[in-house]
Amino acid sequence: MAINFSFKEEADTGMELNFFGPIKGTENIGKDGTILSFKERPEASFDINFTLRITKDVLRNALPDGDVESDSFKNSIQMNLFYESVASRKRGLIKLSKVDKSSDKDFLIYSVKMPVDPILWFGDINFKAIALRTKECSEIDGFNTEKHSILGSSDEKRLYIDPFSPASGGQLDVKIGEIDDYAGVLYKLDKENLVVLLNNKSPKLVQQILSCENKSGKKAILRDALFEPIVIDITEQLAREAFRLMLANEEDGHIVSPSELNEPYKSVASDIAKQLCSDLDTEEEMNQSLMNMLQDPDDRQEIINKDLPMIVQSLSKVEKLYNSITKVILENQEISND
Amino acid sequence: MIKAKRIKKKLTQSDLEPGLVMASNSKLIDYDFSIDLDKFLDHFKSIKQKSDYKPANSDHELSKILYDSLINSGATDAEFYDMRFWQWICLEQLYEYCIWRWNIDVNDTKPSHGAKVLGGGGVGGFSLNSISRLFIPAKILLNEPDGDILLKSFFEIQQKEQSISQSTLALNSNVFISIVKATVGLDTKQTVRALSRLNARKIGMCIDAMSSDEISKLALENI
Numbered sequence: 012m013a014i015n016f017s018f019k020e021e022a023d024t025g026m027e028l029n030f031f032g033p034i035k036g037t038e039n040i041g042k043d044g045t046i047l048s049f050k051e052r053p054e055a056s057f058d059i060n061f062t063l064r065i066t067k068d069v070l071r072n073a074l075p076d077g078d079v080e081s082d083s084f085k086n087s088i089q090m091n092l093f094y095e096s097v098a099s100r101k102r103g104l105i106k107l108s109k110v111d112k113s114s115d116k117d118f119l120i121y122s123v124k125m126p127v128d129p130i131l132w133f134g135d136i137n138f139k140a141i142a143l144r145t146k147e148c149s150e151i152d153g154f155n156t157e158k159h160s161i162l163g164s165s166d167e168k169r170l171y172i173d174p175f176s177p178a179s180g181g182q183l184d185v186k187i188g189e190i191d192d193y194a195g196v197l198y199k200l201d202k203e204n205l206v207v208l209l210n211n212k213s214p215k216l217v218q219q220i221l222s223c224e225n226k227s228g229k230k231a232i233l234r235d236a237l238f239e240p241i242v243i244d245i246t247e248q249l250a251r252e253a254f255r256l257m258l259a260n261e262e263d264g265h266i267v268s269p270s271e272l273n274e275p276y277k278s279v280a281s282d283i284a285k286q287l288c289s290d291l292d293t294e295e296e297m298n299q300s301l302m303n304m305l306q307d308p309d310d311r312q313e314i315i316n317k318d319l320p321m322i323v324q325s326l327s328k329v330e331k332l333y334n335s336i337t338k339v340i341l342e343n344q345e346i347s348n349d
Numbered sequence: 350m351i352k353a354k355r356i357k358k359k360l361t362q363s364d365l366e367p368g369l370v371m372a373s374n375s376k377l378i379d380y381d382f383s384i385d386l387d388k389f390l391d392h393f394k395s396i397k398q399k400s401d402y403k404p405a406n407s408d409h410e411l412s413k414i415l416y417d418s419l420i421n422s423g424a425t426d427a428e429f430y431d432m433r434f435w436q437w438i439c440l441e442q443l444y445e446y447c448i449w450r451w452n453i454d455v456n457d458t459k460p461s462h463g464a465k466v467l468g469g470g471g472v473g474g475f476s477l478n479s480i481s482r483l484f485i486p487a488k489i490l491l492n493e494p495d496g497d498i499l500l501k502s503f504f505e506i507q508q509k510e511q512s513i514s515q516s517t518l519a520l521n522s523n524v525f526i527s528i529v530k531a532t533v534g535l536d537t538k539q540t541v542r543a544l545s546r547l548n549a550r551k552i553g554m555c556i557d558a559m560s561s562d563e564i565s566k567l568a569l570e571n572i
Binding site: 143291 | 425431464472476511515517518520521524548552554556557558559
């Protein structure tokens with residue numbers, strides 16, 4: 012059995028950035044080519060080719076006159092590849108060029124080649140395409156008309172220069188083992204080994220149900236329902252630990268972003284940021300907002316004491332699983348009443 | 350002159366022994382250049398003897414001395430942005446300085462002290478390592494016409510250094526220079542406000558595409 016922490020997909024923004032052509036020595040570790048990783052750290056320089064496909068309709072909605080064929084569009088809107096590598100301490104923009112022969116009535120196609128000398132890069136590089144206003148236009152309500160406004164951006168792509176090594180794989184194993192801390196304890200999160208221990212001194216029937224491998228049936232429904240509050244509690248414990256790690260260098264004014272944590276803390280903190288800041292557009296903004304809130308002692312207390320117990324329930328399937336087990340119990344009761 | 354090295358595999362807190370000491374089984378890799386840290390060590394010894402001297406006051410001067418020592422050593426950006434190089438310098442060459450700079454009691458170290466010799470993995474990672482935090486701002490700023498003034502301003506207030514270094518915007522060297530320029534002469538509160546303003550605006554605006562004057566205008570509006 013395992014406790015899963017999902018990696019959620021971003022919504023389609025109408026701007027699709029892709030790696031174009033293979034990068035020798037890499038493997039795909041993300042869904043749909045989102046994340047590539049070198050199998051071994053490269054020694055020779057290489058190029059990364061990108062293509063950007065923009066749905067014209069989406070872009071039209073971001074422009075006051077909606078005309079993506081006009082000269083004013085060509086002269087005032089620029090497509091850029093934004094790159095950022097925290098471990099390499101690098102960040103910047105590269106202009107994308109329009110590929111006229113590939114663009115058609117529905118889509119605009121852009122491309123760019125980015126040369127990479129691996130001795131200057133560490134960790135991973137994140138990429139996204141952004142549509143940028145390079146000239147101010149007259150102010151109109153509901154439109155970004157300021158110079159340097161970001162009119163739209165694609166989902167992120169990532170390339171690991173240093174080979175990606177999954178930490179705990181975004182899930183925790185559950186094992187039966189010894190828990191000596193206190194009497195009457197059913198489970199414990201072993202933070203050192205990132206394992207959930209079920210107490211081998213707990214009633215055998217409970218152990219049997221919680222560790223049963225059935226994929227369906229009444230036992231499986233009972234197991235899942237009984238286990239879900241444990242998942243909720245473990246998630247809350249992981250969240251508290253994630254916050255502690257984020258604040259480890261607080262005295263230097265340095266708050267660590269969820270994206271910089273190892274799994275499973277990374278996923279847990281990111282999920283909490285998404286729940287807390289669902290009104291924001293990007294994961295980066297949500298993470299930044301969580302960091303700002305944790306830095307403020309009052310906000311931090313409110314998150315830990317008020318929001319967190321609710322959020323971990325919201326992230327779980329507790330409502331659905333309790334509904335299933337209630338139905339099973341009631342059906343059995345009706346049969347026995349008959 | 351000392352033959353330059355780096356740690357083979359980037360160290361984490363668990364690789365440190367008590368007292369922030371590198372584990373004895375840590376492996377080192379030789380570079381094909383040497384570094385001379387004598388001037389740094391001489392200056393450090395002279396200020397360390399002064400009983401009423403505040404370590405933070407040494408940052409600007411030591412930053413310049415370190416820059417001069419390393420920039421002509423044969424080291425390149427490949428080493429300057431490699432945390433394993435800075436970990437070696439902290440743990441093997443300038444350990445005593447690192448301990449003194451942060452007033453660390455080696456018999457009672459806190460979790461945050463490890464970062465002073467190891468650096469961090471995140472945005473402010475290089476600003477947490479005691480030596481790279483001195484070198485990298487100098488490398489970026491001292492090429493500017495008024496570089497020394499900018500470097501002095503950057504280290505003048507610790508909160509300023511922290512706020513700037515820990516903003517993702519500062520990963521772009523041009524933006525880093527622009528922010529330091531914009532915050533010359535500002536006090537702690539104004540600096541924090543200016544940075545908060547830029548960090549808030551970066552969501553809808555592309556700060557990386559702005560000129561130095563535009564960044565300055567945006568940062569200083571209504572602070």
